[in-house]
Amino acid sequence: MQSTSKTRNSLDLTGDDFAAMMAEIVPELSAFLDRLPESGIPPVSGANRFLSQNATVALQPPAEQGRPLRELLDVIVQAAENDKNAASGGLLAFIPGSGLVSSAAADLIAGVFNRxxxxxxxxxxxxxxxxxxxxxxxxxxxxxxxxxxxxxxxxxxxxxxxxxxxxxxxxxxxxxxxxxxxxxxxxxxxxxxxxxxxxxxxxxxxxxxxxxxxxxxxxxxxxxxxxxxxxxxxxxxxxxxxxxxxxxxxxxxxxxxxxxxxxxxxxxxxxxxxxxxxxxxxxxxxxxxxxxxxxxxxxxxxxxxxxxxxxxxxxxxxxxxxxxxxxxxxxxxxxxxxxxxxxxxxxxxxxxxxxxxxxxxxxxxxxxxxGVAAFRKALDDKLDLAEHVYHALQKMPQVEVLAEPELSVVAFYCRDANGSQAEEDIATEELVRYVNRAGRVSLGTTRIHERTVARIAILNVRTTAAIIEDTLSMISTYVEENAADAVSD
CATH class of the missing domain: 3.40.640.10 (Type I PLP-dependent aspartate aminotransferase-like (Major domain))
Known part of the structure; x- marks a missing residue:
């Protein structure tokens, strides 16, 4: 690329300009992918901190003259870090979109060819x-x-x-x-x-x-x-x-x-x-x-x-x-x-x-x-993980699992020794907050027939057995401590 200024101010890039642009963008994306397995699901910080840190760009209308790509990439990366990490294998609260990288590459190709x-x-x-x-x-x-x-x-x-x-x-x-x-x-x-x-x-x-x-x-x-x-x-x-x-x-x-x-x-x-x-x-x-x-x-x-x-x-x-x-x-x-x-x-x-x-x-x-076999194996792995979660939760006396999963969602709630649904609802919500506070995974709740239920939705391509074991360990710790507190009371 001949000059950064040329790239900023010219709408139509040459092949060399494009290659230089990708040379700045690709390392950022590669670094994100490399840290993704350990990045977890930190709490969303909200827009205020992000906007205050990037007021000179994010809060301003586009300038008459373009800004350096490096400056804009920094804003984009910080924006992504302030959002829910939907690409993480620890996102178990919702049916996810994993963001398969080969598909993202296809989007780039399709966008440039623009057919x-x-x-x-x-x-x-x-x-x-x-x-x-x-x-x-x-x-x-x-x-x-x-x-x-x-x-x-x-x-x-x-x-x-x-x-x-x-x-x-x-x-x-x-x-x-x-x-x-x-x-x-x-x-x-x-x-x-x-x-x-x-x-x-x-x-x-x-x-x-x-x-x-x-x-x-x-x-x-x-x-x-x-x-x-x-x-x-x-x-x-x-x-x-x-x-x-x-x-x-x-x-x-x-x-x-x-x-x-x-x-x-x-x-x-x-x-x-x-x-x-x-x-x-x-x-x-x-x-x-x-x-x-x-x-x-x-x-x-x-x-x-x-x-x-x-x-x-x-x-x-x-x-x-x-x-x-x-x-x-x-x-x-x-x-x-x-x-x-x-x-x-x-x-x-x-x-x-x-x-x-x-x-x-x-x-x-x-x-x-x-190849189709790679997708089939990944889907089979998710079915296996869901079955493992179901059987592991069944072994916890303080937990009630709604049903054996037909696919890859496992729904459950905390039991109350006195059979109080109101207390079970509170305990289930607190369990989810306890797990999520660690920032490694994210569980969610729903309401089924007037009952609060926790869900583990396993369908991210990056959700591994290690992530599931970590999740089960945190659930087990919470219900055991909660049961011990109930006895001491």
């Missing part, structure tokens, strides 16, 4: 790579060759498109339409329905059994009652791994109800879907292949950076009917080549987006670089 993938006639090769990923995923899920799909920014957008696809079964006045799900379903479904124009009354919650799975008998009764009341049942929204507990609804039985009642069968597999790549997961997810639509998140079960969701539908023609629009005159040269070919789809005609990033490369490169 427009909304219409296949513009970028047929890049669209073909993305379509290949979708065909691979549809095959993994057991969907037929008639299926199609699209990559989205996440499950929320994917579920929104799924709801709109399902809505096609309804008359033009669809306000009496009903979707059936349980209270364990992710809240993005209710949000998607609201965005799709449904009233809040359109979401009917089916009772769950003692394992938090949708009660099929109750569902059948509700469908009969709703039809008699003038509602139009049109969709069953099942879970293939809930966020709260990792529970899988009875997919085979629900698929049978959907067929008998002529309802759309949607499966939210945002968290659990990629366990289909493992032998254990495939058995537990049996029935997912009968879905009309499936949502998965590559940034969950495939460990990619945040922002990679996917919708698959059994009949790709429905995607086109739902999302295609009237011709725009300025796009006439592109739309004249409009395609719904599974090998070269026009994503602008099968999704809500017209302008979209080249998402396919961030999935295609890791899959081909590492």
């Amino acid at each position: 427009y993938t909304a219409f296949s006639v513009v970028s047929p090769a890049m669209v073909a790579l993305e379509a290949e990923v979708l065909r691979w995923l549809a095959s993994l899920m057991g969907l037929p060759e008639t299926s199609g799909g699209l990559l989205t920014s996440g499950a929320s957008m994917a579920i929104f498109s799924a709801v709109v696809c399902a809505r096609n079964r309804l008359p033009e006045n669809f306000l009496n339409g009903v979707v059936y799900t349980t209270d364990q379903t992710h809240h993005c479904l209710s949000k998607a329905m609201r965005l799709a124009g449904f009233p809040s009354s359109a979401l009917h919650l089916v009772p769950a059994d003692e394992g938090w799975r949708m009660d099929v008998r109750a569902l059948r009764a509700m469908i009969v009652e709703d039809r008699a009341a003038g509602y139009i049942p049109f969709c069953i929204a099942a879970n293939a791994g809930t966020t709260n507990t990792g529970t899988i609804d009875p997919l085979k039985e629900l698929a049978a109800v959907a067929r008998e009642e002529n309802l759309w069968f949607h499966v939210d597999a945002a968290y659990g879907g990629f366990f289909q790549a493992t032998d254990r997961g495939r058995k537990r997810l049996s029935g997912i292949e009968q879905a009309d639509s499936i949502v998965v998140d590559f940034h969950k079960g495939m460990f990619l950076p945040f922002g990679t969701g996917c919708l698959l539908v059994r009949d790709r023609e429905i995607l086109h009917r739902t999302h295609s629009n009237d011709d725009a005159s300025y796009l006439r040269d592109l739309q004249g080549h409009s395609s719904n070919d599974v090998y070269l789809p026009d994503f602008a005609e099968t999704s809500p987006e017209l302008t979209r990033p080249n998402r396919g490369l961030r999935v295609w490169l890791p899959l081909h670089l590492h």
